[in-house]
Amino acid sequence: xxxxxxxxxxxxxxxxxxxxxxxxxxxxxxxxxxxxxxxxxxxxxxxxxxxxxxxxxxxxxxxxxxxxxxxxxxxxxxxxxxxxxxxxxxxxxxxxxxxxxxxxxxxxxxxxxxxxxxxxxxxxxxxxxxxxxxxxxxxxxxxxxxxxxxxxxxxxxxxxxxxxxxxxxxxxxxxxxxxxxxxxxxxxxxxxxxxxxxxxxxxxxxxxxxxxxxxxxxxxxxxxxxxxxxxxxxxxxxxxxxxxxxxxxxxxxxxxxxxxxxxxxxxxxxxxxxxxxxxxxxxxxxxxxxxxxxxxxxxxxxxxxxxxxxxxxxx
Amino acid sequence: xxxxxxxxxxxxxxxxxxxxxxxxxxxxxxxxxxxxxxxxxxxxxxxxxxxxxxxxxxxxxxxxxxxxxxxxxxxxxxxxxxxxxxxxxxxxxxxxxxxxxxxxxxxxxxxxxxxxxxxxxxxxxxxxxxxxxxxxxxxxxxxxxxxxxxxxxxxxxxxxxxxxxxxxxxxxxxxxxxxxxxxxxxxxxxxxxxxxxxxxxxxxxxxxxxxxxxxxxxxxxxxxxxxxxxxxxxxxxxxxxxxxxxxxxxxxxxxxxxxxxxxxxxxxxxxxxxxxxxxxxxxxxxxxxxxxxxxxxxxxxxxxxxxxxxxxxxx
Numbered sequence: 001x002x003x004x005x006x007x008x009x010x011x012x013x014x015x016x017x018x019x020x021x022x023x024x025x026x027x028x029x030x031x032x033x034x035x036x037x038x039x040x041x042x043x044x045x046x047x048x049x050x051x052x053x054x055x056x057x058x059x060x061x062x063x064x065x066x067x068x069x070x071x072x073x074x075x076x077x078x079x080x081x082x083x084x085x086x087x088x089x090x091x092x093x094x095x096x097x098x099x100x101x102x103x104x105x106x107x108x109x110x111x112x113x114x115x116x117x118x119x120x121x122x123x124x125x126x127x128x129x130x131x132x133x134x135x136x137x138x139x140x141x142x143x144x145x146x147x148x149x150x151x152x153x154x155x156x157x158x159x160x161x162x163x164x165x166x167x168x169x170x171x172x173x174x175x176x177x178x179x180x181x182x183x184x185x186x187x188x189x190x191x192x193x194x195x196x197x198x199x200x201x202x203x204x205x206x207x208x209x210x211x212x213x214x215x216x217x218x219x220x221x222x223x224x225x226x227x228x229x230x231x232x233x234x235x236x237x238x239x240x241x242x243x244x245x246x247x248x249x250x251x252x253x254x255x256x257x258x259x260x261x262x263x264x265x266x267x268x269x270x271x272x273x274x275x276x277x278x279x280x281x282x283x284x285x286x287x288x289x290x291x292x293x294x295x296x297x298x299x300x301x302x303x304x305x306x307x308x309x310x311x312x313x314x315x
Numbered sequence: 316x317x318x319x320x321x322x323x324x325x326x327x328x329x330x331x332x333x334x335x336x337x338x339x340x341x342x343x344x345x346x347x348x349x350x351x352x353x354x355x356x357x358x359x360x361x362x363x364x365x366x367x368x369x370x371x372x373x374x375x376x377x378x379x380x381x382x383x384x385x386x387x388x389x390x391x392x393x394x395x396x397x398x399x400x401x402x403x404x405x406x407x408x409x410x411x412x413x414x415x416x417x418x419x420x421x422x423x424x425x426x427x428x429x430x431x432x433x434x435x436x437x438x439x440x441x442x443x444x445x446x447x448x449x450x451x452x453x454x455x456x457x458x459x460x461x462x463x464x465x466x467x468x469x470x471x472x473x474x475x476x477x478x479x480x481x482x483x484x485x486x487x488x489x490x491x492x493x494x495x496x497x498x499x500x501x502x503x504x505x506x507x508x509x510x511x512x513x514x515x516x517x518x519x520x521x522x523x524x525x526x527x528x529x530x531x532x533x534x535x536x537x538x539x540x541x542x543x544x545x546x547x548x549x550x551x552x553x554x555x556x557x558x559x560x561x562x563x564x565x566x567x568x569x570x571x572x573x574x575x576x577x578x579x580x581x582x583x584x585x586x587x588x589x590x591x592x593x594x595x596x597x598x599x600x601x602x603x604x605x606x607x608x609x610x611x612x613x614x615x616x617x618x619x620x621x622x623x624x625x626x627x628x629x630x
Contacts, residue, residue, distance in 0.1 A: 131470040154570020155446040165564040249480040255469020
């Protein structure tokens with residue numbers, strides 16, 4: 001009998017879920033908007049009905065092995081979501097227990113970046129790698145660290161927030177309340193901030209000067225860089241410089257064999273991979289030099305969150 | 316029958332070794348200078364004779380369970396010392412294998428800071444702690460990280476070099492060849508550099524102005540700080556500021572329950588612990604605040620290296 005996992009990704013905008021094989025094939029995928037659920041109870045009621053409906057569509061002869069959930073501020077140890085700033089619910093929500101009660105399947109939960117990290121390990125490019133880092137360069141910067149073949153969760157379940165390691169204590173204001181976090185430089189919004197800084201400091205011509213500041217996106221910067229726009233190229237170089245130093249510092253802690261980059265900025269390919277590798281090597285301690293691969297994640301962007309959540313079931 | 320471990324600490328100046336019980340009692344301790352051994356073979360010959368002699372003094376009814384070695388650039392996976400800059404030997408030396416052949420006991424080897432970290436776990440204050448950091452603030456800065464109850468060794472055995480994480484890429488020259496490593500600020504020599512910088516920048520009176528620059532030591536700065544010397548107090552504050560930020564960044568990766576400080580600067584007590592805790596909390600991401608103890612190591616300074624090496628036998 002084929003065993004299947006349910007992967008659920010809870011975000012502040014949408015909830016998506018899917019049925020996933022142990023080879024990482026998403027055989028069914030659905031989603032619904034998040035914002036209407038004032039309490040976790042109302043959310044669980046709705047999700048339970050959705051899932052029970054979905055279970056009717058299971059392939060013949062298959063059965064559900066378990067449910068995995070990726071959620072902001074998700075705690076693997078307790079299965080709770082704790083004070084998530086982007087969700088409506090206050091305090092500590094025992095979401096895994098709640099869903100286990102209504103559906104009677106084992107439910108595991110962790111934060112979204114750690115889920116994606118486990119996804120890379122179970123389904124992706126990190127299958128036989130016991131020591132690696134996984135970095136998501138999206139709206140923010142998320143991360144997960146695997147050492148000795150196990151994800152580092154920390155004493156409280158919240159390990160792996162490289163996006164909030166501080167690059168410059170007097171640097172850019174971060175929405176976490178502190179200054180100079182990696183996320184304010186090496187994210188989609190970070191590279192936009194870098195472009196604004198470069199445009200203000202230099203008089204270099206740039207197609208980006210023609211766009212209103214509110215509208216500049218990381219995608220536009222990418223397209224300008226492909227056209228050899230100096231400001232855009234410099235922005236990718238500076239982003240990679242900051243990322244390279246912070247990766248070198250993280251290497252000094254966990255000494256991984258590989259670093260996987262995922263998400264919006266990682267889609268810029270050589271524009272981000274090449275200079276990040278160059279700067280990381282430059283700032284690495286001698287014993288770590290020329291040993292570490294920086295690779296693209298193998299997780300397909302649209303399914304990564306569901307795959308990561310589902311991977312919790314197989315881990 | 317009582318089982319005993321042999322702990323050997325190899326340093327560029329001295330080699331010390333001892334017989335250690337599984338409770339961490341050092342029942343015999345000896346040392347000899349390192350510098351006379353031109354090759355690893357000559358060293359192993361000498362060490363073997365020394366140890367065979369020592370074994371004659373074993374308590375009646377006891378036996379040796381194994382040998383642990385702490386050494387600079389020691390690799391736990393392979394039992395080799397690799398390109399250690401402070402030892403005479405070039406290349407990769409299979410020291411654990413060599414000693415196993417002459418003595419016929421199991422031999423484990425790792426780098427000195429990781430050995431001390433395991434010492435803290437087996438004999439010290441980290442006995443029941445599954446996620447912690449261990450930081451040595453000595454001539455340099457060493458570190459070890461434990462996650463999920465296991466030391467993080469990395470893919471190559473060289474994880475745990477927080478002393479060479481970069482605080483300021485344009486900062487102080489480090490003897491590793493790069494600039495701005497934590498070690499250039501938060502070590503015994505780092506705080507001396509900070510005092511020189513403060514003396515050059517301010518006209519604040521200080522007893523430290525009376526000492527020739529070559530002679531200023533971290534101990535003199537400590538004594539001046541106890542007398543409320545402003546320059547000395549400011550130096551401790553700045554040292555703690557840099558250390559606090561770098562600890563906060565490391566917490567974002569491994570989320571430990573406790574951080575243990577060991578070595579020369581840690582002996583300054585409240586002068587280093589209080590401001591380091593204050594700055595770390597200030598620069599921690601919200602989810603980590605007010606959860607992490609910064610504590611003194613329980614390892615006695617004179618025996619820590621031997622205890623750490625011996626702990627490898629029991630781990």
